[in-house]
Amino acid sequence: MQRLPRLTAGLVIICAVLIFPQGQLYSAIPYTSFSFDAWGQPVVGPAPYEPIMLIDGFDILQEDRWSMTGYSVIPLSQPYGLAVDAKNHLYIADTGNNRVVEYDAQFNYVRVIGDSSGPGRLSRPQGVFVHDDGRIFVADTGNNRVAVFSPEGTYLQAYGKPESQIFGIDYRFAPISVVVDHRGTLFVATEGGYRGLVQLTASGEFLGFIGGNQAGFDLLWMLKQIFFTEEQLSREARRLPPSPSSVTIDRQGIIYTTTISTNYGQIKRFNIGGVNTLAGRDYGARFLRTGVSMFSGVVVDDKGLITAADANTGQVFQYTPNGDVLFVFGGRGIAAIERMGVVHQASGIAVRPDGLLIVSDARSNTLHVFQPTEFAKLVHQAVFLFEEGRYDESAEYWREVLRRNSNFDFAHRGLGMTAYQNERFHEAMEHFYLAQFADGYSDAFWWARRAWLLEHFDTVIIITACLWIGYQILNRLFFRWRPRRKRDWDQVNRLLGDLVHAKTILVSPSAGFYDVRWSNKGSWLSAVTIVLTAFAAKLFSLYFTSLIFMSVDRNRINLAYEALTFILPWLIWVIANYLISALKEGEGRFKDVFIASSYCLVPYILIMIPLTIISNVMTNYEATVYHFFHNAALIWCGLLFFIMVYTVHNYDILEAVPNCVLSIIMMVVLGAIGGLVIGMTFNVTDFAFGLYKEVIFRVFR
């Protein structure tokens, strides 16, 4: 499985070499791209974007009095914010050079703004925005203002720190990102601006904060608030909510922000009332190696697709208008070498109406231009049509997407939704199943089941009624008077008798376990059989539970792992409980604990197997039923374990509680020791093997 893609890649390269022998070798895309399946696992797929250009700014000629030519080349230095205007010109906040650079649609240098002395001189500008009327707004971080330039590049005005009481005298105003809506209202993200975006009118009047994050609930902090004195509290570090790190606006004037140093709700979309309309969930961190997401920029294109760049890894994330991840691509290389498409520290992002993505890289002082591949264009079009409600049109695109990448689950989701909207529920179920989209599957199944019931309900009722009446009549007529002879299963077969003893355990556990200890019920064989059956029941439930109630990805089930997490803990429990009880005057022998513990798993078998089967005709609406029985099985098993402890060891109830607790602690300790021993053994064998190889290599070379 693993080798196939590699082989293909190899073949592709060989073919490429054969086809382009003149050294015109197309370089491979220098990063892997992936999408995600429903379980949040990355699935490598074709690249959605390919790098086409690297801009380093060595064509920027600036007037320089001291230079012999009167000009000198000043390349980009720490480019941060990017903006694209109506003519597709690109504006770069060139922070390191205290200026804004403009490029034309073909990425040729046009001019520089804000480098001349006077009131318009910029200081470390981090953000730039071009208004519809052509005015250029610059987040002039170093000067604590937003500077405005005319379309010709002359300085017009500045928005300084608002003088409103509400704004706060101590609150810093160092803009890092700015957008302006069509009414001329400014939304400014500031450095450390934990209160949210600063909202200013066109005349510079402070309107308020919008889109602040929340510090979230913290139990420790709550306790501190209750128990600490004023003085102690004042010494604590202030808990401030994370601040927005960038802001963007889409064509409808809706504001989007990114937030760094949080792993939840990193991207937000605010409606006019300042309410976040994107689902609060993890938008990136779980996909990153670093663990914390640092979104430094976000853009929204005409189709509503959201694209964000992560500063830590240089990866670019693209989402549907609903915030579902479509693609992740890009990423930094090993060393800070300039290479087209390798972004070391993504510091800003811009998108052009023609789909080109421009990502700035503050570490290697470059801009990278990415162009969507055919594959990405198909996906974008499909998503766009789907969001518009043109399901049938989108279906064609989804199919084409699947032809190019059959692992792209999102396409199955789209096709499923299309089928669902068209009331083809069986087809929808199929697609949702392939996409492992549980909620959609549940809805589609509900309708399919309803249709089936509509057709067959009367038949089912009549058959059930007939069977029931027939059973009753037969029962009355024939079976009632037949004497019920209790068959002694022990006589038939020892193992069978031991297994049937499970019934006694279920009906009256105390008596059942008593017999295990003192009447020699159960055997090693029966115990092992029951444990293995329970494990089989678990596997059965893992594999055959309806998608709606599945907790793990069926295709990623690892038998060894499942056995390790099911049988091993049980075994450790038996050992731990035996050891603890032996110390605490328990009367159970190891064999008794082993056998009795195995009987404790019987409810699990009895409930899980039917439940698994029934789950296949249940939907989300009956989830309570499923969870009720699932939990009932676990609680029942737990209770049996408890009864087992006090019956087998002849404790009273109050003695059994500490015994159980101690046994569980012992389990943890044993587990830790076991892990340690296994780890050490592995290391030692590894070392020995390494030594052996080394010796062989040195001696018999």
Add this chain to the structure above:
Amino acid sequence: MKMETPMHWTWRLARWKPSALRARLRLLAKRLWQDRVSYLMVAPYVLTFVIFILLPVLGAIGLSFTFYNMIEAPRYVGLLNYIYLFTEDDVFMTYVLPNTFTFAVIVGPGGYLLAFLLAWLIAQLPRRMRTFFSLALYTPSMAAAVAMSTIWLVLFSGDRVGYLNSFLLGLGVITEPINWLHSSEWLMPVMIIVTLWSSMGVGFLAMLAGILNVDPQLYEAGKIDGVKNRLQEIYYITIPSVKPQMLFGAVMAIVNTLQAGSIGVTLSGQNPTPNYAGQLILNHIDDFAFQRFEMGYAAAVSVVLLIIVYISSKLAWALFGAKEGE
């Protein structure tokens, strides 16, 4: 035990011969006449039972096979009502049934356990305190409607000054007030809490009486036989002794939880409840019977409820009922 032989089978089938049947009927009539005084004695009860319970139930079952809108005469429609209920009635299948199940599963066993526990605790109190506390605990189930408006509606008020909201806001657990009674995710938990609070009804009283009636000698005997603590007392003496009362309590709990309907409407102040979040079977019946006047359909829903209650009671019997030989 007598062994069955083929002879017996033929005899049993022979009972169904016309001549034998006639003879048996004559015998029956004769015995009825002999016991006429006894029948007279039970007649008042049987008559009232038949008139006020059996006939309405049979009537409901009969109506459930008809279309009846209280104006026209009932029209026989066969199983159509039931088919509609399980296939077309999306509200029933997606909200009412799951809600009822969630509600019953938590409130039934929860209230039952609570009732037993509190009954046992109260039984430990001295006599005068005991009367006071049992009255205090029994009151909610009688005066639920009044208490609802004075306690719970204020506690769960959806604005910033509602007790619970205010408390949670003060702690910083929530940042904006939650509309407990009108949000589809919170109405059900609130309903469950309030019902648990008022679940100390007849079942509770029965269990209390049962626990108080346990012969103290039993406990003494238990102590002599080696009962070491209260838990063992409960397990080995109290529970077996009050089994009949516990069965009664269980059946009452089941019936009460399945028939609870007004709670969601009272709390939210509207029927149907917001987003059907607190819609239980009884609300559904009420909705169809007295707002849409589809009596036949409402009767069908009632019959389904009856069947559910019957099955759950059977379950309770199986769990708590005295078994033969015990």
